[in-house]
Amino acid sequence: MKILVTGGAGYIGSHVVLELCEHGYDVVVLDDLSLGHRDAVDNRAEFIHGSTLNTADLDKGLNGVTAVIHLAAFKAAGESMIDPGNILTIISPAH
Numbered sequence: 001m002k003i004l005v006t007g008g009a010g011y012i013g014s015h016v017v018l019e020l021c022e023h024g025y026d027v028v029v030l031d032d033l034s035l036g037h038r039d040a041v042d043n044r045a046e047f048i049h050g051s052t053l054n055t056a057d058l059d060k061g062l063n064g065v066t067a068v069i070h071l072a073a074f075k076a077a078g079e080s081m082i083d084p085g086n087i088l089t090i091i092s093p094a095h
């Protein structure tokens with residue numbers, strides 16, 4: 001079973017990826033490394049450097065995948081105060 005973890009290079013995601021690999025799952029990570037670290041991703045996982053906001057990257061990440069664990073995020077509340085336009089683009093790309 002192949003599982004896509006978005007944000008898999010982040011704090012929570014990298015631990016989820018490690019656990020999935022330890023339990024024998026095929027894991028693919030989609031992360032744009034805006035906040036995460038490539039070195040945090042378990043070597044057993046496939047890594048795609050890309051964004052959930054990019055359709056081509058998503059298509060690549062979803063190829064052959066049975067389940068998705070979506071952890072890509074800008075979690076700090078302050079970011080929406082500093083750059084609200086960017087957050088609006090993420091929530092609703094048509095803006």
Ligand SMILES: NC(=O)c1ccc[n+]([C@@H]2O[C@H](COP(=O)([O-])OP(=O)(O)OC[C@H]3O[C@@H](n4cnc5c(N)ncnc54)[C@H](O)[C@@H]3O)[C@@H](O)[C@H]2O)c1
Nearest residue numbers: 007009010011012031032033034035036051052072073075
């Ligand atoms: N850290 C906590 O204690 C905690 C607790 C409960 C819930 N959460 C939730 O878990 C999720 C992940 O939190 P975290 O602490 O791992 O954050 P994090 O910042 O460490 O990881 C987020 C990851 O998402 C990536 N990312 C951001 N936008 C992306 C995009 N458009 N496409 C691809 N990758 C993208 C970043 O590069 C980063 O690696 C958030 O939704 C957060 O609210 C976190």
